[in-house]
Amino acid sequence: MTRPIDNQHVIEIKPLPSPREVKTQLPITDAVSELVFQTRQAIRNILHGRDNDRLIVIVGPCSIHDPAAAYEYADRLKPVADAVREKLLVVMRTYFEKPRTTVGWKGLINDPHLDGTCEIAQGIQLARTILLNINGKGLPCATELLDPVTPQYIADLLSWTAIGARTTESQIHREMASGLSMPVGFKNGTEGSLQVAINAMITSRSPHHFVGVNADGITSIIKTTGNPDHHIVLRGGGGRTNYSVEDIARAEAAVASEGLARGVMVDCSHDNSGKNHQRQVEVAGEVLKQFQQGRRSIMGLMLESHLQGGRQSWDPNKALTYGMSITDSCLGWNDTEALLYGMAESLAAKAV
Ligand SMILES: O=C[C@H](O)[C@H](O)COP(=O)(O)O
Numbered sequence: 501m502t503r504p505i506d507n508q509h510v511i512e513i514k515p516l517p518s519p520r521e522v523k524t525q526l527p528i529t530d531a532v533s534e535l536v537f538q539t540r541q542a543i544r545n546i547l548h549g550r551d552n553d554r555l556i557v558i559v560g561p562c563s564i565h566d567p568a569a570a571y572e573y574a575d576r577l578k579p580v581a582d583a584v585r586e587k588l589l590v591v592m593r594t595y596f597e598k599p600r601t602t603v604g605w606k607g608l609i610n611d612p613h614l615d616g617t618c619e620i621a622q623g624i625q626l627a628r629t630i631l632l633n634i635n636g637k638g639l640p641c642a643t644e645l646l647d648p649v650t651p652q653y654i655a656d657l658l659s660w661t662a663i664g665a666r667t668t669e670s671q672i673h674r675e676m677a678s679g680l681s682m683p684v685g686f687k688n689g690t691e692g693s694l695q696v697a698i699n700a701m702i703t704s705r706s707p708h709h710f711v712g713v714n715a716d717g718i719t720s721i722i723k724t725t726g727n728p729d730h731h732i733v734l735r736g737g738g739g740r741t742n743y744s745v746e747d748i749a750r751a752e753a754a755v756a757s758e759g760l761a762r763g764v765m766v767d768c769s770h771d772n773s774g775k776n777h778q779r780q781v782e783v784a785g786e787v788l789k790q791f792q793q794g795r796r797s798i799m800g801l802m803l804e805s806h807l808q809g810g811r812q813s814w815d816p817n818k819a820l821t822y823g824m825s826i827t828d829s830c831l832g833w834n835d836t837e838a839l840l841y842g843m844a845e846s847l848a849a850k851a852v
C-alpha cells in the first residue's frame with residue numbers, strides 16, 4: 501500500500517492567471533514605458549558616477565494597504581519631485597510584499613482585503629493597477645521583490661528594486677536579481693552584516709541558470725546574464741546604526757572593489773532610525789553632510805513616509821486611521837515635504 505506522503509500540510513493549490521494574461525488585461529502605456537526606461541537610466545547614471553551631483557531618494561509608505569491613500573500620497577509627492585529634480589531624483593516607495601520577522605500581514609499582493617482571505621490573484625491585479633496609475637502620474641516606482649514569481653507580473657513598472665535584509669543572503673533572490681532589468685539595491689543583513697550584501701552583489705552580477713516561470717506561467721529554466729546595476733543599502737542592524745563616517749567608508753571600499761562609483765544608499769529607517777520615524781530626519785541630515793563633504797560614493801537615501809506620521813496596528817475589528825502605516829512607523833507628510841525641500845536647498849547652496 502502506498503502511504504499518504506504527499507501534500508500532507510497543503511489544503512489547496514489554485515492556479516493563478518498567467519503573467520501574460522494579467523499584462524494583457526492591464527497593459528503598460530507608451531508614456532509609462534518611457535518613464536521607467538528614463539528613470540532606470542538616470543539611476544544607472546548616478547550609480548556609475550556619470551551623474552555626480554544628484555542623490556536618489558526612495559520615499560513613500562513602508563507598505564501600501566489603501567490605494568486611495570497611495571494615490572493621495574503620489575499626488576502630493578509629484579510636485580515636490582518636480583521642484584527638486586535638479587538635485588534629487590525622487591522615486592516613490594510602492595511596497596506590496598512585506599517580509600515578516602515572524603508572522604503578520606504580508607502585504608497587499610498576499611492579502612489585498614486585509615482580512616486573511618489572501619486573494620493573491622486580486623492582489624497581483626491591484627498592485628499592477630496601482631503601479632500603472634502612479635507611474636501614469638509621472639512618478640516612478642520602487643519596491644522590494646520578495647516572491648520570485650512576482651517580477652513576471654509587475655517588474656516592467658518598476659524603476660528600482662530592493663532585495664530586503666531578510667533575503668539578501670538567499671541564493672534564490674540573488675539569482676532573481678541577476679535577471680532583473682532595473683537597478684537593484686541589496687540591504688545589509690538584519691544583524692548588520694555588510695558582507696551578505698557584498699556577496700549578493702558578486703552573485704547577482706554573475707550569470708545563472710535557475711527555475712522560475714515564463715510569461716505563460718509555465719515552470720521554466722531561466723538563464724540570465726547577470727545584472728551590472730547593483731549596490732548596497734545600509735539599513736543598520738543588530739540594534740546598531742551603520743551610517744557613520746566609518747561605516748560609509750567601509751561600504752565605499754566594498755562597492756569600489758565592484759567597480760561602482762556611487763554604490764552606497766542609506767536607508768534612514770529600520771535600525772538606522774531605531775524604528776523611531778522622526779529620527780529619519782536626523783539620519784538624512786548626517787548622510788547629506790557626508791555627501792557634501794565629498795563622500796561621492798553616497799548615491800541616495802531611503803525614507804519611510806506616509807500621509808500621517810507614526811504607525812497603527814491593524815485589527816480587522818477596528819477602523820483604520822486614513823493615511824497611516826500598518827507596518828513600520830513612517831515620517832508624516834509635512835515633515836517629509838520639508839525634508840525633501842531642505843535637502844534640495846542645501847545641495848543647491850553648496851553648488852553655488
Ligand atoms: O519594513 C518593514 C518591516 O521592518 C519588515 O517587514 C519586518 O517587519 P516585522 O518585524 O514587523 O515583521
Ligand SMILES: C=C(OP(=O)(O)O)C(=O)O
Nearest residue numbers: 562664665666687735770
Ligand atoms: C522590509 C524592509 O526593509 P529591511 O529589509 O531593511 O528590513 C523595507 O524597507 O520595507
